[in-house]
Amino acid sequence: MLLPTLLDIEASGFGRGSYPIEIGLARGDGSRCAFLIQPAEDWGHWDPKAELLHGISRARLMREGHPALEVARWLNGELAEIGIAYSDSWGYDNTWLSLLFDQAGMLPRFRLESLRRLLSEEQLTCWNETKQALIEEHGIRRHRAGDDAYLLQLTYVTSRQRCG
Template sequence: MIQPAIIDIEASGFGKGSYPIEVGLYLPDGRAYCTLIAPEPAWSHWDESAEKVHGIRRELLFDKGRRVRDVCHELNEKLRGQYVYCDAWAYDYVWLSKLFDAAEQVPLFQLKDIRDLLGECEQKLWHATRAAVELRLQLRRHRASSDARMLFETLLEARKHCTPD
């Protein structure tokens, strides 16, 4: 059974004008990757309610964020030729496109919805399994790499309960 690479993106907001501010990966071998993204000059939208969710101040992005070109290069190096799964495809696709467009690069991997990996059993167990995984992992921050790991662990746990012995 496929052990997928998982990606999560935190953003400046949820609507028009929002842009990626952090990207995180959790890979099948247990490695994680996470980086803040420095806003491009035209990226000015900031939603206070989104900041309350992810806890990232905009000033931190200017101080610690990496250039879009460098982030895209690293993502392509780590994910080249793979399917990479997320739980909010409609949002993540837009933010990933915005990131790669700003860097004038193309992703060398394909973004897919994690629901594509779920059978009927996993779909039914998803929310309860995720709640149990959240309790077990006790990840304190709502950040991109933590969220990617949570998705990965939830998928594995749901599969365990749905795979016949």
């Protein structure tokens, strides 16, 4: 079974001035990957509370992050053929994705849609309970983009099986 591709983004904080710091994908074949993003020169916002959640320091991003252009090219390479990825936080993730592509001077060759578009009413009803059970069952580390994308994909599959 080919699964929907799920995308998750971790950020420097929420709201005005925040920017993407990590993008993760759970691919249709069940594999996953993630990239840290090196902040652009004019991306100065940093929320220590966000860092406490994801555990990624700005210094680490400067050392290990990839430039926006490289990450945007990678995303287009991964997603252009299927043309779509899904997110559970579409409002935030779409804004950060737009910022990334703007910084790279590129246009995305795919669209980001809300994961809710794929979910039945039954799935929505049992989503949070299913997700929490999977976190505990699989020992999934939260607030890292690759792991969160995988968790969304796993919750999607499990909620379809258990809840309809």
